[in-house]
Amino acid sequence: MKRVVACILAAALLSGCKTSPTGRTQIMMFPEHKMNELGAASFDQIKTEQPVEANTRTNQYVRCIADALIAQLPNKYAQQNWEVVVFKDDSANAFALPGGKIGVHTGLLKVAKNQHQLAAVMGHEVGHVIAQHGNERMTQSSFLQAGLQVSNAVLEMNDVQYRNAIMQGLGVGAQVGVALPFGRAHESEADIIGLELMAKAGFKPQGSVELWQNMEKLGGDRPMEFLSTHPSPDNRIEKLNGKMAEANSLFRAAQQKGLKPQCKV
Template sequence: MDPTSQQSSYASGGQRRGGLRWWVILLFGAYALYYYFSNQTIDPYTGNKAMIDTSIEEEAMLGLQAYNEVLSQEPVLDSSAEASRQIKAIAARLEARANDVENDLAKANGAEPQHIADSFQWDVSVIQSDQANAFCLPGGKMAVYTGLIPVAQNQDAMAVVMGHEIAHALLRHGSQRMAQQKLVQLGQMAAGVAVGDMDPQQQQMVMSALGAGTQYGVLLPFSRDHESQADEVGLMLAAAACFNPHEAIGLWERMSEQSGGQRPPEFASTHPDPANRIQHLQTLMPKAEQFYAKYCQGQPPAR
């Protein structure tokens, strides 16, 4: 038996496996690029490209399922309660301006409006809870927790929060996150193939490093961008509905105090640092004042 022949056989087998592995990685990469570019759309609210592979109807179905699940588990205030009536009234004013704000922002961005709000079946519930929270799901299903009321302190600040949550739905952030997760999964699968010949300890180290890089370099910045977009669109929505946009500053100061300063640094958070968020909102005030003046008989909002 010729040992050199056996070594040659092992070497050629390793080369074949290595070549196949790189072909698989290239296929993953090609499909990821195809997926990314074939699902690009222009967001009329921001003028930015967004990756979305879910229809508005599919989004609404998922939103309705999640909404019904939440309401089945939480105590919902009667619609005749004072808090319910006030919050529903705020929501109605914000909803009525959604297309106007989209038209104005799309024009400024050189984009075509899609009137996304027209496809929504709006509904608002008030949940009895100490949580200072609110959400708006795809399709316009919204909930406000009573714990938010004392933090907001007034209808203008409440409208800023609700406008922010509505903006997430109008900007289709949920679908963008789902599409991004699919792209990340493709990358993880390709990485799994790439490290296939490493020993288990090396595989774990490489995959852990890749996971951390994806988390801090892609997912968290993506979430913070979404928060900043929702801050801007939500503020314009509140201003166009004739709520005082200047209340946003005090609101987010109180929200920061509510957390007691217990939050991770911005790079490790899904949300912007409160100080940076407030600074961003302050830079948006002239634009918000223009929306207020246009839709509120030309009267400037009180400072």
């Protein structure tokens, strides 16, 4: 047990602290090149499992938005050769992976009604990548698993009754008390990064709010926010509106620079 605890502490010290684009302290234990490899491998697998949209205009539309956003990324990301793929999938979803990978589902194009709304989603997903949220989540998962193993060992050594029930409770507690709030923090941070990114690229920031209003109209059953990795649409809209004045300033500056995307499907 002592060796396990020592390993956890050593890993935490070796991984060190970093700072996210919004100034949040992060702990990450995986090298960036490894995350890029994992992202590329995952993307290749997705391409073998999901059909790819062949429509030229649709692909050009999505690529146009992606290029405008990528141009505003920090240099090490802007200089990557980003691969952008549109997948035939009815779900209103998109994703980005380390290593310069962006996927957009055709179902999202029915909810994101224009370039500004789609830029909000794509900017959000790219925000996850440049904030290295995947690395953080993998690190957190490793620490949680190690911590639960230590707890289990302590209970075994002390012959604690109802050990299985206690361990199940610890697992749920870790999920609700650590993992889910951690996930919501990432989603909120990606919203803000995406808002700034789309504004700098010349997309109207209000499109982000309109997008979540559209998502809200989709309805459907959602778990209460306390038990969800994603903030509710109302919560997201409130936080986005709180940053809208700054985003509009960035948008006006982009317009003055001549950044006026004309992406049309």
